[in-house]
Amino acid sequence: MDIQLDATSEVPLYQQLRDRVVEGIAAGRLRTGETLSPVRRLAAAFGVNPATIGKGYDLLRGEGLVTINAKSGTFVRRDRDVPLTDSNFVDAWFPRLVTLLAEGRAQGLGPERIREICDAALESFERE
Amino acid sequence: MDIQLDATSEVPLYQQLRDRVVEGIAAGRLRTGETLSPVRRLAAAFGVNPATIGKGYDLLRGEGLVTINAKSGTFVRRDRDVPLTDSNFVDAWFPRLVTLLAEGRAQGLGPERIREICDAALESFERE
Amino acid sequence: MDIQLDATSEVPLYQQLRDRVVEGIAAGRLRTGETLSPVRRLAAAFGVNPATIGKGYDLLRGEGLVTINAKSGTFVRRDRDVPLTDSNFVDAWFPRLVTLLAEGRAQGLGPERIREICDAALESFERE
Amino acid sequence: MDIQLDATSEVPLYQQLRDRVVEGIAAGRLRTGETLSPVRRLAAAFGVNPATIGKGYDLLRGEGLVTINAKSGTFVRRDRDVPLTDSNFVDAWFPRLVTLLAEGRAQGLGPERIREICDAALESFERE
DNA sequence: GTGGTCTAGACCACC
DNA sequence: GTGGTCTAGACCACG
Numbered sequence: 001m002d003i004q005l006d007a008t009s010e011v012p013l014y015q016q017l018r019d020r021v022v023e024g025i026a027a028g029r030l031r032t033g034e035t036l037s038p039v040r041r042l043a044a045a046f047g048v049n050p051a052t053i054g055k056g057y058d059l060l061r062g063e064g065l066v067t068i069n070a071k072s073g074t075f076v077r078r079d080r081d082v083p084l085t086d087s088n089f090v091d092a093w094f095p096r097l098v099t100l101l102a103e104g105r106a107q108g109l110g111p112e113r114i115r116e117i118c119d120a121a122l123e124s125f126e127r128e
Numbered sequence: 129m130d131i132q133l134d135a136t137s138e139v140p141l142y143q144q145l146r147d148r149v150v151e152g153i154a155a156g157r158l159r160t161g162e163t164l165s166p167v168r169r170l171a172a173a174f175g176v177n178p179a180t181i182g183k184g185y186d187l188l189r190g191e192g193l194v195t196i197n198a199k200s201g202t203f204v205r206r207d208r209d210v211p212l213t214d215s216n217f218v219d220a221w222f223p224r225l226v227t228l229l230a231e232g233r234a235q236g237l238g239p240e241r242i243r244e245i246c247d248a249a250l251e252s253f254e255r256e
Numbered sequence: 257m258d259i260q261l262d263a264t265s266e267v268p269l270y271q272q273l274r275d276r277v278v279e280g281i282a283a284g285r286l287r288t289g290e291t292l293s294p295v296r297r298l299a300a301a302f303g304v305n306p307a308t309i310g311k312g313y314d315l316l317r318g319e320g321l322v323t324i325n326a327k328s329g330t331f332v333r334r335d336r337d338v339p340l341t342d343s344n345f346v347d348a349w350f351p352r353l354v355t356l357l358a359e360g361r362a363q364g365l366g367p368e369r370i371r372e373i374c375d376a377a378l379e380s381f382e383r384e
Numbered sequence: 385m386d387i388q389l390d391a392t393s394e395v396p397l398y399q400q401l402r403d404r405v406v407e408g409i410a411a412g413r414l415r416t417g418e419t420l421s422p423v424r425r426l427a428a429a430f431g432v433n434p435a436t437i438g439k440g441y442d443l444l445r446g447e448g449l450v451t452i453n454a455k456s457g458t459f460v461r462r463d464r465d466v467p468l469t470d471s472n473f474v475d476a477w478f479p480r481l482v483t484l485l486a487e488g489r490a491q492g493l494g495p496e497r498i499r500e501i502c503d504a505a506l507e508s509f510e511r512e
Numbered sequence: 513g514t515g516g517t518c519t520a521g522a523c524c525a526c527c
Numbered sequence: 528g529t530g531g532t533c534t535a536g537a538c539c540a541c542g
Contacts, residue, residue: 282486
């Protein structure tokens with residue numbers, strides 16, 4: 001999966017793991033049905049506690065992005081190209097987006113600049 | 129300032145206050161030099177503890193968005209229309225944006241849909 | 257940790273705590289990964305409020321010197337012997353140093369005397 | 385006096401003024417008996433409240449660096465080349481120096497690097 | 513057990 | 528009047 005965790009970051013390791021998997025799904029690197037590395041193997045690879053990996057996977061399950069099966073492992077569940085049917089996600093997501101964009105705007109980034117940056121991020125998901 | 133805090137939210141009250149002020153600056157409702165409500169008045173208005181408001185103001189101070197002067201109050205410092213000179217902000221902000229946009233993409237929102245949503249958010253800042 | 261706080265000082269208790277921890281890290285008494293005393297234990301030891309200790313720890317976290325994990329405690333993050341990669345720290349630190357040294361010079365300390373005093377301070381960090 | 389104040393800084397304006405004057409004395413640009421600009425003229429030049437300048441001058445008086453005479457103005461009192469006779473200054477100054485140097489050490493600057501930086505600061509005082 | 517959040521006050525310094 | 532600091536608790540989430 002080519003994931004790097006930064007032990008010196010303020011962001012908790014399980015959150016970093018979750019973020020990287022989300023980005024992998026967004027970029028199409030992780031496709032529906034694909035298996036995520038087993039908790040213990042990943043924990044060993046990163047040199048962290050298996051519970052940390054488990055917590056990251058659990059976050060993803062809570063978001064409906066993966067399925068966890070104790071016997072067979074953890075699988076990608078969502079396909080980024082299957083349109084949402086549930087509007088609850090957008091309802092919760094939009095305010096967070098507004099706050100994050102507002103932060104950039106308040107710090108002096110112009111609307112066009114922010115739009116460019118968003119485009120750059122979105123294109124990075126489609127390039128692969 | 130027309131701010132509402134939600135005591136039932138997971139988000140700490142001081143963080144909600146910080147978010148609302150950031151959005152106010154982004155939208156141009158709060159302009160440079162403008163005074164924020166005194167800690168105790170706002171605390172009374174929200175029915176929360178003054179220290180909670182103070183912590184929110186302190187967060188904003190740490191982000192360089194307000195100036196706190198014990199004698200005269202708390203003022204908006206950053207002008208959303210003064211371009212950033214420090215690239216550190218963007219360096220820290222961009223990855224957070226990528227992760228948040230990736231979340232939408234992973235949940236099935238298409239790139240164009242996300243772009244529309246970003247535009248809607250950005251336009252809401254400029255309307256006022 | 258052998259820390260003393262002075263309740264009669266002008267310096268806030270949480271700032272004193274922060275200063276002592278910084279000095280502990282500088283002197284190598286507090287090494288990477290080492291656990292700081294739990295907030296409540298330290299508060300009891302000093303006879304101060306746990307929130308006061310928490311605020312001191314939070315300052316250190318903001319400086320990147322410790323990691324705070326609500327489940328497991330507060331740990332030293334920076335190693336004094338891992339060179340800085342970020343020049344921002346020096347950029348912000350140097351002017352403060354200039355002002356403090358200028359204070360000594362303005363009060364009549366000669367350059368050599370100041371250099372000796374600096375050396376004495378630096379040597380005290382390495383002695384342990 | 386060639387002083388610049390930064391209205392966007394976290395450091396209070398009166399403190400900035402005090403710092404710049406201290407640095408001026410340390411560098412020998414401001415010599416004993418020299419007159420500082422009148423409060424109102426400086427306030428007008430900076431576009432700040434005269435009380436802010438007055439507070440800065442008052443800090444300097446408290447440190448024994450200037451004399452304030454309501455009729456004739458504010459004068460530099462200390463000569464940086466008159467050695468200290470009172471050890472109280474060093475007693476109060478040294479711990480602040482230790483804490484500031486410790487901050488650099490804790491952030492990963494080596495003792496030699498810190499010594500170089502101190503030397504650079506000290507030399508900047510003597511160059512003029 | 514850990515830290516995080518918050519209340520309902522208090523007192524302080526400053527102007 | 529302002530914010531800053533601090534107390535002495537409380538409850539929460541997490542593991």
